[in-house]
Amino acid sequence: MHEFLFRTLLVLILSLGSSQIFAAAGDVIDNIAIVNYIYQGVPLTQESSPFGNPQPGIGNGASTSFIEDRLINFSIASNDATLVPVTSAQTATVLTFTVTNNGNATQDFLLTAVNTATSPFASTIDNFDPLSPMRVFVEDGTTSGYQLAEDKLTFIDELSAGASVMVYIVTDMPVVLPGDVAAVSLIAQIASGGAVGEGLAITNDDNGNISPAGIYGNGATSVTVGVATTLPNSAAMETVFNDPAGLNIEDVDSTGLAQDIASNGQASDSAAFQVQGSPVELIKSFTVIDSSGGSDPRPGSTLHYQINVVIGGASNINNLIITDQIPANTTFTPASLSLNGVVQTDASDAPIDYSEFNGSNIVVDLSQGGTVSVVPATTNLIVFDVTIN
Amino acid sequence: MKKIKESFKLIFSMMILSSLFTANVFAENEKIVLTNKVLKQVIKKDKDGNITYDYVEPKTALPGDIMMYSITFENIGNDSAENIVINDPVPNNSKYRVGSAAGENTMISFSIDGGKNFGNPEELVVKDKNGKEWTAKPESYTHIRWVYNKALAPGQKGEITFKTQIKGNE
Numbered sequence: 188m189h190e191f192l193f194r195t196l197l198v199l200i201l202s203l204g205s206s207q208i209f210a211a212a213g214d215v216i217d218n219i220a221i222v223n224y225i226y227q228g229v230p231l232t233q234e235s236s237p238f239g240n241p242q243p244g245i246g247n248g249a250s251t252s253f254i255e256d257r258l259i260n261f262s263i264a265s266n267d268a269t270l271v272p273v274t275s276a277q278t279a280t281v282l283t284f285t286v287t288n289n290g291n292a293t294q295d296f297l298l299t300a301v302n303t304a305t306s307p308f309a310s311t312i313d314n315f316d317p318l319s320p321m322r323v324f325v326e327d328g329t330t331s332g333y334q335l336a337e338d339k340l341t342f343i344d345e346l347s348a349g350a351s352v353m354v355y356i357v358t359d360m361p362v363v364l365p366g367d368v369a370a371v372s373l374i375a376q377i378a379s380g381g382a383v384g385e386g387l388a389i390t391n392d393d394n395g396n397i398s399p400a401g402i403y404g405n406g407a408t409s410v411t412v413g414v415a416t417t418l419p420n421s422a423a424m425e426t427v428f429n430d431p432a433g434l435n436i437e438d439v440d441s442t443g444l445a446q447d448i449a450s451n452g453q454a455s456d457s458a459a460f461q462v463q464g465s466p467v468e469l470i471k472s473f474t475v476i477d478s479s480g481g482s483d484p485r486p487g488s489t490l491h492y493q494i495n496v497v498i499g500g501a502s503n504i505n506n507l508i509i510t511d512q513i514p515a516n517t518t519f520t521p522a523s524l525s526l527n528g529v530v531q532t533d534a535s536d537a538p539i540d541y542s543e544f545n546g547s548n549i550v551v552d553l554s555q556g557g558t559v560s561v562v563p564a565t566t567n568l569i570v571f572d573v574t575i576n
Numbered sequence: 577m578k579k580i581k582e583s584f585k586l587i588f589s590m591m592i593l594s595s596l597f598t599a600n601v602f603a604e605n606e607k608i609v610l611t612n613k614v615l616k617q618v619i620k621k622d623k624d625g626n627i628t629y630d631y632v633e634p635k636t637a638l639p640g641d642i643m644m645y646s647i648t649f650e651n652i653g654n655d656s657a658e659n660i661v662i663n664d665p666v667p668n669n670s671k672y673r674v675g676s677a678a679g680e681n682t683m684i685s686f687s688i689d690g691g692k693n694f695g696n697p698e699e700l701v702v703k704d705k706n707g708k709e710w711t712a713k714p715e716s717y718t719h720i721r722w723v724y725n726k727a728l729a730p731g732q733k734g735e736i737t738f739k740t741q742i743k744g745n746e
Contacts (some may be wrong), residue, residue, distance in 0.1 A: 216637070216680075216742070220664035224657045224728075226607045235647060243607070251612040251645070255742060256670055258586070304628060349745030356745050394636065400664065427636055428588040512599045532680035 210290035211348065212257035215425040217250035224521030243493045257426045259377050259392065260289040261296070261434075263456040270308055270368065270461035278315070278359045282458040283332045286343060287351040290429075295378035295386035296343035297403035297410065298323045300356040306370040307457040309447060312502065314369040314563065315462070317358035321371065326353040333357060341404050342385050343375070358460075364499020366563075374447070374455040376403050376410055377430070389452055391415055393425035398452035413452070426512070426549045428452050466563070470495040471511075486575050490517060494569040496553065503560035509569060517545050517573035522569040526551055544571075606651035608728070612664075614650045617642040619741070633706040639744035642673065649724075661725035662736060663691060666717055670740035674714035679736030687719035688712045693722050 220235040222429045234240055234248020266283040273280045288294055300321040306313045312404040324338040333355040343352055355389030363369075376398060378459055379386035390413030428542050433447030433455050447455045476490040484490070492510060498504055524531045524542055531542035532552070551569050553561050561567075587685070615631035631644055636668045646672050647664065666672045677684045684692040688702065700712040 214669050216643075216667050216669050218614065218664065218667040219630050220612050220645075220662055222608060222610050222649055222660060222662045224608060224660040226653065227655050230659075231607070233608060234612055235610040237613060238612070238647075239609040239611035239650075241606040241609045241652065248610070253614060253637050256636050256638055258638040291744070308690060343668075425636055427638055429638065453699050481649065 189532065194263060206310030212255055212290070215250075216253050217252035219248050219250055221248075224438040232307045234347065248324050254422065254424050255291065256393075256424055257292050257367045258429055259294070259389070259426060259452055260429045260431070261294070261375065261377065261454055262287050262289060263354075263373055263375055265307070265373075265455045265458040267458040270311065270459050272463045273352075273360050274464075275363045275365075275462055276443055276501045278361055279333075279335070280358050280360055280460060282356040282358075282371060282373070282460070283333070284354045284456060285351050286346070286354050286375055286454075288346045288348055291348050292492050293345050293347045293380035294343075295380045295387055296346065296563055297376040297385070297408055298325070298342055298354060298376050299341065299403045300358075301372050301374060301399060303370045303372045305457075306368050306461055309369075309461065310448045310502070311368045311461065313368055313459065315361065315363050315369050317369050317371065318361055322357040324355050324357060326355070334409055342408075344385070346384060356458075358459070360462070363462045363464065364468065364497070365462050366499055366502060366517045367462040368459055369461075370457055370459040372455050372457045373451055374401065376404075377428075377452040377517070382457070382466070389426060390412075392452070393448075394427045396428040396452070398428075401453075415555075424497045430454050441575045462499075462566065466502065467507065468495075468497040468499060469509070470497065472549050482570045484575060488575050490514070490573050490575065492571050492573070496567040496569065498561050498563050503562055505554055505560050507552065507556055507561050509551045510548050511569075511574050512548045513571075518576060519549070520572035524549055524551075525569070527568055589707060591639050594724070607650075607651065607655075608657055608660075609649075609650045609705045610662075611648045613646045615644050615646065625709050628699050637705055639742050640741055641742050643667075643670065643680055643742065644676075644737060644739045646732055646735060646737050646745075648735045649728065652728050654730055656727040657728045661732075662722045662724070662729055663719060664721075664738070665691065667740060669743055670722070671715040671743055672717040673739040673741055675738035677722070677736070678719050678738070680734065682722040682724050682734075682736060685721050685723075686714075686717045687720065687721070688716050692717035 222233050225230055235244040236249035237251045240248045266285055266286050272280060286296060295357040300323050302316045304313055323341055325340040325343050327337045329337045338416045342383045346352055354373060354571045356373055377389045378390060388409060388410040393416055395415050397415050400412040401410050403410055427449040430450060471489050474494045475482040475484045475488055475490060477483040477485060496509055506561040521533055526542055533544040535543040537556055543550050549571050553567055616634040618630045618632055620628045630666045653736050684733060685696060686700060687694045701709050702712045703709050720738055724734060
């Protein structure tokens with residue numbers, strides 16, 4: 188009986204990996220085994236059936252089958268590995284994300300951008316929000332990267348199983364200071380695919396999982412909380428949420444919109460903008476006071492200087508020392524130096540104070556010899572006078 | 577679509593083949609009962625963290641899930657059945673799990689060409705587009721064949737099994 192096997196070397200020309208047939212939700216996966224045997228000298232062929240087929244002959248068996256269920260699994264990942272540089276009041280600033288459908292059916296995804304309180308980047312602090320409303324657009328495939336004229340769809344339409352698409356959050360910056368950071372999350376909600384146009388949100392699966400409620404589609408689509416059902420059987424296609432939890436801890440938020448636990452039909456990831464430039468801004472001005480009470484800058488007139496030291500950004504500043512050379516052909520007015528209204532001695536006499544006039548410059552050490560940090564969103568006012576020679 | 581056509585072809589050719597010698601068979605008494613059941617493998621963890629596998633009705637079936645097919649052949653007739661050979665295609669959307677085909681008193685072989693030729697795993701060779709030959713991956717098996725090397729006496733029952741994994745987006 189062993190010679191029944193063909194002992195031949197089988198060589199087939201196959202281009203490996205090129206003939207992948209994708210498994211798909213709703214497919215019936217069936218199987219019929221066939222037995223050949225000899226009974227009372229007669230060769231017979233007989234098919235299997237799920238409950239036992241006793242009848243020889245082709246066509247008398249039945250398929251052993253079940254239906255492949257719909258797997259909901261997708262992810263969002265920020266493409267911006269570092270803080271995205273912006274400038275104050277810049278318009279149409281862009282964050283880029285990739286949404287990947289890891290499920291087994293074509294799906295739509297509803298999208299929303301939300302402000303998050305936590306920056307995804309270590310040692311930075313979220314301290315402002317982009318102007319509302321933030322817009323979300325989907326790459327249309329014409330030109331990679333956000334294009335105002337091309338990328339207009341506000342939801343992901345018909346993303347096939349295994350496919351990815353880029354999504355852009357487009358925002359405008361308020362007037363902000365260098366160093367300021369704004370963290371933003373993109374959240375996607377699974378929705379029905381299969382037809383062109385925005386599909387309805389799928390807010391529950393058939394396995395006891397639900398989605399939280401939220402506003403999607405640039406505010407156009409309100410998604411309600413799903414109602415859990417548990418109806419699995421092998422005779423119909425069910426939906427099973429199997430999406431992973433968010434990539435960053437900041438994705439998990441106590442507000443419903445930003446929840447990103449596993450198997451809730453939503454996914455999210457965060458990115459952040461940072462305003463470029465020094466977080467320390469010096470604003471210097473002066474007024475002229477002449478000997479007759481006017482403002483004529485002549486020899487003997489006093490120049491009254493004010494330096495505003497404005498700390499922006501999201502981080503403390505250390506070792507901040509302000510030095511200003513007095514102008515040529517002027518003479519520093521002794522004991523005229525003050526910090527925030529407190530008169531400073533001209534001498535270098537820390538810790539009485541941390542300011543001095545050293546003969547050519549005024550020097551104000553706002554960090555007090557390295558002992559204090561200057562915190563964001565504070566202003567220090569330095570004032571001093573010189574007279575024109 | 578191609579797959580469906582192929583299976584139609586297969587069934588059609590088998591109909592011709594069987595009609596040659598089974599003309600008087602349909603009215604015969606019952607002989608062998610061939611039963612094919614599919615179960616889903618689920619992981620069970622006991623309180624000590626030990627993992628065992630359970631096999632349950634496939635209520636949910638998702639890409640990556642492992643299915644076990646159990647095929648029994650029972651002789652309910654009065655005479656022995658001989659030269660028993662069971663062929664089973666690897667189901668659609670599924671890939672064969674390496675080493676999973678089993679069956680007492682059987683010789684097991686595989687096909688990678690839709691059931692035309694069968695061989696042991698090391699005999700199944702594919703060529704890539706550069707002409708290099710590789711042993712075919714178990715995921716590319718299309719059919720499995722069990723040759724039962726005994727006669728099946730009346731009242732006796734045999735079982736063969738194999739496992740598949742539902743394909744994902746590879």
